[in-house]
Structure formats: C-alpha cells, structure tokens
Amino acid sequence: ETGVTQTPRHLVMGMTNKKSLKCEQHLGHNAMYWYKQSAKKPLELMFVYNFKEQTENNSVPSRFSPECPNSSHLFLHLHTLQPEDSALYLCASSQGGQGAGTGELFFGEGSRLTVL
Amino acid sequence: AQSVSQHNHHVILSEAASLELGCNYSYGGTVNLFWYVQYPGQHLQLLLKYFSGDPLVKGIKGFEAEFIKSKFSFNLRKPSVQWSDTAEYFCAVTPYGNNRLAFGKGNQVVVIP
Numbered sequence: 001e002t003g004v005t006q007t008p009r010h011l012v013m014g015m016t017n018k019k020s021l022k023c024e025q026h027l028g029h030n031a032m033y034w035y036k037q038s039a040k041k042p043l044e045l046m047f048v049y050n051f052k053e054q055t056e057n058n059s060v061p062s063r064f065s066p067e068c069p070n071s072s073h074l075f076l077h078l079h080t081l082q083p084e085d086s087a088l089y090l091c092a093s094s095q096g097g098q099g100a101g102t103g104e105l106f107f108g109e110g111s112r113l114t115v116l
Numbered sequence: 117a118q119s120v121s122q123h124n125h126h127v128i129l130s131e132a133a134s135l136e137l138g139c140n141y142s143y144g145g146t147v148n149l150f151w152y153v154q155y156p157g158q159h160l161q162l163l164l165k166y167f168s169g170d171p172l173v174k175g176i177k178g179f180e181a182e183f184i185k186s187k188f189s190f191n192l193r194k195p196s197v198q199w200s201d202t203a204e205y206f207c208a209v210t211p212y213g214n215n216r217l218a219f220g221k222g223n224q225v226v227v228i229p
Contacts, residue, residue, distance in 0.1 A: 042120070042219045048216070056216070094215050103150060103215055104162060107152075107161070
C-alpha cells in the first residue's frame with residue numbers, strides 16, 4: 001500500500017476514444033504529479049499541481065488534459081491519442097510544492113495504457 | 117534544466133556479488149539526490165536520499181550511496197546482493213527547494229540465485 005492509488009491499472013483504447021486516468025492520495029500531501037514512463041527512456045514529468053493549481057505543463061500535447069479538483073485527487077483525461085502514447089502513467093504526490101519541497105515523491109503503481 | 121545519466125542499463129550478477137550503479141547529474145547549484153527502486157510489478161519507492169550533511173547515506177535493505185560533489189556523482193552500492201534485489205533502479209535529482217525531479221533512464225538489475 002503506497003498511499004497513492006491509481007485506477008485503472010490497465011487501459012486499452014482506440015485512437016478515437018476518450019478515457020480518463022484517476023489518482024487519489026491518502027497522505028495529506030499538497031502537491032501531485034503525472035509522469036510518463038516509457039521503455040528505455042527517463043521518466044518524463046508531465047504536469048505538476050500545487051494546492052490544486054497547475055504549476056507546470058512540461059510541453060505536453062493537448063490530447064492530454066489534467067484536472068485537479070482538490071489536493072487529494074488528480075485526473076488525466078485522454079482523447080485522440082496516438083500509439084506512441086502507449087506507456088505507464090505514474091501519479092505521485094509530495095508534501096510541499098515549488099520552492100518548499102524536498103523532492104521526495106510517493107508514487108502510485110501506475111496505469112498501463114495501450115493505444116491501438 | 118538538470119539531467120541525470122545512468123550507465124550500464126542492464127546488470128546481471130550472482131547472489132553475494134557486490135553492486136555499484138553509477139549516477140552523474142548536470143546542475144551547477146545545490147541539489148537533493150535520490151535513488152528510487154521499482155521491484156517487478158510494484159510501484160516506485162524511495163531507496164535513499166541525500167539532502168545535506170554526511171555525503172555517505174544509508175538506505176533500506178543494505179544499500180548506500182555516496183555523494184561526490186566535485187564529480188557530480190551519487191553512486192549506489194550494496195556489498196552483497198540478494199535475489200530479491202532484482203529490480204530497476206532510478207537515480208533522480210532536483211534543485212534544492214524544488215520538487216521538479218529529473219530521473220535517469222534506470223538500471224535493470226537481475227540477480228541470479
């Protein structure tokens with residue numbers, strides 16, 4: 001049990017579908033993140049939210065749309081994805097945001113996305 | 117922006133052998149350094165971290181890492197590995213006071229019983 005729960009664990013979708021990934025943290029943290037993990041590549045930071053406000057969008061295509069309704073929940077809405085978007089999407093949380101963080105992140109188990 | 121280099125992506129060794137994984141980063145200022153581990157089918161979890169003080173830090177499961185500022189390095193070591201150490205290991209760095217972690221590509225370590 002990590003304190004960060006992601007659903008679904010596996011998702012297969014077509015390029016014209018719309019789906020969402022969900023992340024919930026039970027750690028009382030105030031910052032949440034989406035990372036993309038692809039084979040043979042470093043983890044890529046996608047989005048950062050501090051106190052529900054997006055503080056970073058790391059040049060992510062608009063077909064990925066994040067939503068953070070409160071400090072405990074984070075969504076990643078997906079539409080018209082490409083096969084190269086197939087990857088493991090990791091959610092993480094931390095105590096402290098930009099300028100006040102230690103960099104210690106707590107990760108969920110990830111959502112394995114396959115785009116056909 | 118900071119970057120992290122990890123070499124020897126695939127490492128295969130026998131139980132009781134010693135393990136050392138290299139990590140070099142590029143950033144000129146003060147940094148916080150981390151090693152994360154991802155066991156098969158599990159989430160990424162923190163192995164050890166360096167913020168300040170003694171450059172030799174000890175983590176869980178007998179792992180340690182040494183921060184050498186002059187070499188911009190934070191190498192991970194374990195004197196005697198076990199089969200259960202089979203995992204992927206990621207080095208990460210963030211500027212001090214920042215949560216914007218940059219990760220290396222990872223080292224896939226396989227320990228043969």
